[in-house]
Amino acid sequence: MIIKILKWTGIVILLLLAGLVTTAFLRQHVKYEAPYPAVKASTDSAVIAKGRHLVLGPAHCVDCHSTVKNVDSLLKLEQEPSLSGGVPFKLPFGTFYTRNLTPDSVTGIGRYTDGEIARVLRHSVKPNGEAVLPFMPFQNMSDDDLTAIVSYLRSTKPVRNAVPDHDYNFMGKMIKAFLIKPQGPTERIKEAIAPDTTAAYGRHLVMAVANCNECHTKRDGIGNFVGAPLAGGNKFEEKGVPTLITPNLTPDPETGRITNWTQEMFIKRFRMGKLIKYSHMPWESFGRMSDDELKAIYNYLKSLPPTKMPEDK
Ligand code: HEC
Ligand code: HEC
Known part of the structure; x- marks a missing residue:
């Protein structure tokens, strides 16, 4: 009797596990809806300069999206570090590669509209509708910040660099299926916030x-x-x-x-x-x-x- 119950419990557990794994694999490319922020790239040099400062400074995009090791020496030579991506993050659930942020039309942000790029940052939804991995908590940036950043990225030199796809292990696939969800802003977004020392x-x-x-x-x-x-x-x-x-x-x-x-x-x-x-x-x-x-x-x-x-x- 006991053996029979154990056998059936085992079978039920196996079926549940199989169901979980199947669901996880079916959930690898879940699509999400989120609005496109009303952000339009500008060619105004002051806006581009603000974006450059954010990207290379406080918002530190360069830290993850550039393979250049000594950015400051490059800047001293009046050269720009390329944000062509491909920096690997080796984590317990897989290896992830930062994307190409140069305006290349095949491998970079040249493929995306301003709204699509801004939506990655504000709503963590990728241009293809999938949730962005939680590396970039910039959801509460102002419209002005996003406009400046997108304007700067559009002004940089296009670099063709096809970044490898992320490599999820089993754990990573389970996490992607059940835990990675888009994060939106947690407060009312301001159009602009005047910079001061307050x-x-x-x-x-x-x-x-x-x-x-x-x-x-x-x-x-x-x-x-x-x-x-x-x-x-x-x-x-x-x-x-x-x-x-x-x-x-x-x-x-x-x-x-x-x-x-x-x-x-x-x-x-x-x-x-x-x-x-x-x-x-x-x-x-x-x-x-x-x-x-x-x-x-x-x-x-x-x-x-x-x-x-x-x-x-
Ligand atoms: C990616 C993680 C990370 C972020 C983002 C980060 N910190 Fe830190 N911070 C650390 C770690 C780790 C240490 C301890 C090691 C060190 O001193 O570098 C540290 C140390 C510090 C220290 C002590 C330095 C010292 O010499 O005693 C200060 C001050 C500090 N952080 C302020 C900030 C401020 C302000 C920001 C945002 C502008 C910030 N941190 C963002 C990880 C971070
Ligand atoms: C801590 C590291 C880190 C920082 C800082 C960072 N990123 Fe990312 N970024 C990533 C990773 C990792 C991905 C891939 C995410 C994914 O595929 O889900 C990514 C993806 C993107 C994408 C999606 C591109 C595509 O082709 O799918 C954009 C756009 C982007 N980042 C812009 C930025 C901007 C702009 C900044 C600065 C405001 C920034 N990132 C700062 C790590 C970072």
Whole structure:
């Protein structure tokens, strides 16, 4: 009797698993609907310059979408780093390649309309309707930011570079099927936000453009935020190097990293670049932020409620 029940339980479990796997494979190319932002590329040199600053600076697109190692030396020679993509991200669920953002009409953004490019960033839906992998939390950027970025990308030199397709392993396929969904904006989008040194502008940079929040707010194993905003505590573990934990950026007297830093010290730290070679923080791009942008960020971080860094669990 017991043997029979075990046998039938086994068969039911196997059937359920088979169903799950089949569903996962059928869900590899789910399409989503999302509006196209009303963004139109401009050829105005001031708009392009703003986009260039965002891409190479606070929004650090260059960090992921360019294979150029020493961007600053190139910029000193008055040359532009190519954003032709192909940078591999090797993760436990597969290898992913950043895409070609140059205006090439076969392998780059030359294939897409302005609205399609802007929709990738604001609604995380790709031109083919699939959800974008959660590498780019720029959903709350203003219309002005998106217009500037698309205008700059359109102005760069086209490079033909066919980037390989992503390579998902079994786990990756399960995650893609059931967990990857498009993320939209979490607040009302502003047409434009005037840049100044206030905490309000700093908040926009920290939360929507430079994404300090992504690494400096504690998350659980599948990426949900669980800690107080910017109180740190995320572990970056990598083979062969000591584990890094993102510091607490709130002005907590005991555990806050910058609690005793003056504004000048904060700016100076960003001008020094990466001090820990294997740090994931895009220090080079952030080092290209203006003094005013760094002041705004500092003022915002100082305005946060002082919060203890979450315990490691
Ligand atoms: C942390 C790394 C990272 C950063 C920073 C980043 N990207 Fe990406 N980007 C990726 C990855 C990975 C993909 C592939 C995502 C996918 O296929 O689901 C991608 C895909 C894209 C695509 C889709 C292109 C296509 O052909 O499907 C666009 C457009 C894009 N990124 C623009 C940008 C812009 C503009 C910025 C800066 C504002 C930026 N990215 C910053 C990693 C990054
Ligand atoms: C991709 C993840 C990531 C992002 C995005 C990120 N950080 Fe970090 N940050 C780290 C890690 C990891 C460390 C610890 C290693 C180091 O100091 O480089 C760190 C360290 C710091 C430190 C301490 C540096 C020191 O020398 O004590 C400050 C300050 C800081 N981050 C501020 C920021 C600000 C402000 C932003 C947004 C503009 C930001 N971070 C975005 C990962 C990140």
